[in-house]
Amino acid sequence: MTSYLFVILGAVLVNNVVLVRILGLCPFMGVSKKLETAVGMGAATTFVLTLGCGTSYLVDHYVLMPAGVEYLRTLAFIVIIAAIVQVTELVIQKTSPMLHQVLGIYLPLITTNCAVLGIPLLNVALHHDLLESLLFGFGSSVGFSLALVLFAGIRERLDGADVPVPFKGTAIAMVTAGLMSLAFMGFAGLDKFH
């Protein structure tokens, strides 16, 4: 039981997918201008990633491995993720057209979000079982959402700051992301403790 908790905590804080593993920076920088959109993006990614981790585990174990075609893993995972993203996009378009418009290109781009492909692959590499895969995927995406939302909170406030012109916008956001990453380094070593 505790080990599952540590999988989640580890994925959220200690090995935060964005701030520590430095994966999924594209939406992290792109959709963090406003809190609302960050929350939406976080939710969408959480959905895709959790589902993607589960599905890819199943496909990996029950299709690819029996067939002995593990070398197709990356390809298969990409296809799975692409399909899930498509479904998510349709759902969001239906339920929240504003969010759909605001997320814009970043929504379909979840497909190419390296975090979304990276986490299922990490699952395989870390020999997680189905539940662990799901939890790891969920934890990672919660970590992603957390970083995204916190980042958006800071960026909303930075909007009013008197940032030197050359650093306005993405540049100072990068500096901020760096400092956030630094802060998360404080968790280093925590996962080894148990």
Place this chain on the structure above:
Amino acid sequence: MNNSPFVRKAASVQSVMLQVLLALVPAIAAYVWFFGAGILVQLAIASAAALAGEAAMLAIRGKPKALFLTDLSAVVTAWLIALTFPPIAPWWLTVTGTLLAVVVVKQLYGGLGQNPFNPAMAAFCLMIVAYPALMSQWPAAGQLDFKTQLDLIFGGLRQVDAITGATPLDALRTALRSAANPDSQLHGLRTSQLMDGPAFGLLGGKGSEWIALGYLVGGLWLIRQRIITWHIPAAFCGALFASALLLWGMRPDAFASPLFHLASGGAMLGAFFILTDPVSGATTPRGKLLFAAGAAIFTYVIRSFGAFPDGVAFATLLMNILVPLIDMKTQAPVFGHKKD
């Protein structure tokens, strides 16, 4: 010509910063008393670097230099850096840290009042990640004379491992972990026995506990001067005490006591001087409580389970990240919209 109000209270950023500096004096005095005058050199180096960095940035940005250099905010940052870095850190380490703090963490965000992160703590984290060894070498009280300290700061002497050890916090944690290990010769020793060494004093580290007392005195004076409010120190100390009490109560042999945690490392400095930085900290009364309690818990977790000698700096940065959300969600109800 200005509009109303036409009268104002005599208050300025400069006087606020000056009082913060004054409040640091008791702790600095204790520092000098127990650890020698090397810290004064560090304070001077850091101040000079901070002012130089600030002046350069102001010049580049075309801002009025006299106005912003005399506000003393850069000096406060510099002093916090000097007080958190090891007193025998080489000069270039202090200078680099200070410049990073002032130029990157403060001025790139627009200068005074606009930095989301505490510059001094960001500098500390950056340096400890970059130079973990140099940042973890602390002399014991009264161990080094001024001459040796100067040699250490300005180069030359560098066989520090022989003469310095880890901070009491770090030492105790290592000792406790060893004590838990059946193969270690320390196995089975109690906390009180582990703290019997020359590095430890009554509550925390020898000497450093008196510095902590200095911070406490200065901090209480700041509260009396209405520069800071009681919320952050109280919540930080309370939460740190509580979390330490929880684990220490369950396993007194495996964890340090709550009072040890309060008296060691940067706890007091953090509670009264670092987390209370209004720019990067939470501002609403409820927000301040949350902010400081969160910082205390992170501090405790990092101290007890993490890889770094002290958790205050990282905890501060972590909570700085949360500040915009905390402030947003803890706004007090305004006049006429209260529910009572």
Place this chain on the structure above:
Amino acid sequence: MTGIALVLGAVLGFASIKFKVEGDPLVEKIDAILPQTQCGQCGFPGCRPYATAIADGEAEINQCPPGGEEGIRKLADLLGREFKPLSEEHGVEKPKSVAVIDEATCIGCTLCIQACPVDAIVGAAKQLHTIVAAECTGCELCLAPCPVDCITMEAITETVDTWKWRYPVVEIKAA
């Protein structure tokens, strides 16, 4: 592999039917930002058509001179697009003004009444026309049709009721 692709394809197909989108509330939001001058400077016959065009991605957000820079900023914000300056071919931002009919010259031809998109001109054939200043959006569409050029644009002057506090000037004495 093909099997996976087939299964996923089926799921997608099902989803696209199940979550079919109708209507577009986005147009409303865009329309709410547009100044409703109905001037047509954007190249569309009114604000709403322009809003529809923006929502469909057929028009840029910088084609509305009366909305000005601020309008563009708001649109950029809403749509998450980059801000861009007002496109010059669609006109320039002018101070808000109203049309005024020179009653000595007006011949009562009603052409301006037909041209006014917001019914801000009252009058009948062969009678003097007057512009209801409060309802005039300053679109200038009545200027061209007037056969006697009796309509001019006058900038709106400030009154106590419309007076605004200025942005506080930051006076920092250079050191």
Place this chain on the structure above:
Amino acid sequence: MLRKLFKFHGGVKPQTNKTQSTTEPIASVPLPDRLVIPLHQAVGGHPRPLVQPGDHVLKGQRIGGADGNLSSAVHASTSGIVRDVAQAVMPHTSGLTTLSVIIEPDGEDRWCELEKVNYRSTPPDELRDFLRDAGVVGLGGAVFPSYAKLKPGKEGKLKTLVINGAECEPFITCDDMLMRERASDMLKGIVAMRYMLQAEEVLIGIEDNKPEAVASVQAAIKASGETGIEAVAIPTRYPAGGAKQLIRVLTGIEVPHGRRSTDFGVQCFNVGTAFSIFEALEHGRPLISRLVTVAGNVTAPRNYDVLIGTPMDHLVRLAGPRPDTDRYIMGGPMMGVRMPGFDVPVVKATNCVLVGSATMFPAPPPEMPCIRCGECAKACPADLAPFEMYWFSRSKNFGKAQEYHLFDCIECGCCSFVCPSHIPLVDYFRFSKSEIWSREREKESADGARDRFEFKNFRQEREKQEKAEKLAAKAAATREKVATEGAATPAAADGEAAPKPKPSGDDAKRALIEAAMEKARQQKAQVAPKNTDHLAPDVEADIAAIDARRNAAPARAADTPDA
């Protein structure tokens, strides 16, 4: 008996500077050469002028009639000749002008016939009309027409009537002096208001730095024998005299922004208003004068009974302004309004003319960035977070500023007063508020324009359709006729060509309408350009004349450079 008092959050304690102007009793002011009486002096609609240049008016004669729902009449302050009804600079920071009646006094100061009212025997509605026509407005500074506030809430009665004698602004003492010298008359006004509002109790709140006023009012209450009226000394803390803050202190009730205080069983009036209500009811005298404190950079600060319309410099001269005077401020140093000139008139809102100089009210030190120290939040009597509002006002993020309750700000100035960074916070809030209001106006007019535009399109569509239907009906009739005729001729082909008597087929109908619409379009296309062709001959002649003029104009213009 000690009453339980409540506290409001925040507040500041600026130097009160009140004793200087209370040493001498209230003085009168000699008639000026000219009175400038703005017609728009109170919140609400602009009163319309009732006099013309050249008219002779008597003191108390109505010169501006109340207009619209919320408006208040304006009267001649003395007898004399109306010299002009014109735009004149008003006592407002903007320096803009407003329609004003300019009266040259004839020196006789002769009253017009005055009509008194017994408030107990007059229906409340008539009483309110009477007060509206007497121009009675709130004299605390907000100048809200008093008649509109003299309505009890839904229940028909009120719990508490709060009378505001707190006068928390530094320097101002006109309410203090009024309470010292005219307490019994003021009390009669209060009794009348209490009757109109059916208030259970009356609480007169007076800051405890005015013990003479408290004593005087208490003596007057005792002498009158009224029960349920109490003069309460409240702690001196700015802005205790803000209506919301005073209500809070005396009753514990917080009236939220945008709500009527009567909904909470409370109403609040200034002591000066009470006095002018007494004057209006008891003597029939409309509001033509008020007490004004002249203080600040003058040698003899004092209170004066001033006719509305008196130029401020005429008044200030009596108090001996010092030579380095560089500005007049209407009101106190916390919320006062800087005047655009020295000769602006005293109006109903003028409780104080604060004479200022660069040494008395020095310019603030340079603005520094906000360090989020929270001093402003501690001082804010409305429990706001001014530094957050400032942060978003400065970056013109008005939506966010409003999320932090910008409009609950009462602009009391406490935040600017305490700010260690010397930020003119209130200026930022004023800027944001007026910017938001202007946007709302724009939005409203945009919405109206959209509605009219859509209606016009709808109308055009309908007209087109009606026309088309008419044409279609006509066509159908014709075809029917043709069909009946065709039926007589056997050569007519069946099926497609022969229309049914009743063209129920959709296709046929659509085709018909389309044809009609096409025709209508063609017609329209033909007509439109020819609109000017079918004009009456005289109009055509007009156009020709105009065209000639127009052609001549550029020619002339072209001539000039050559000449």
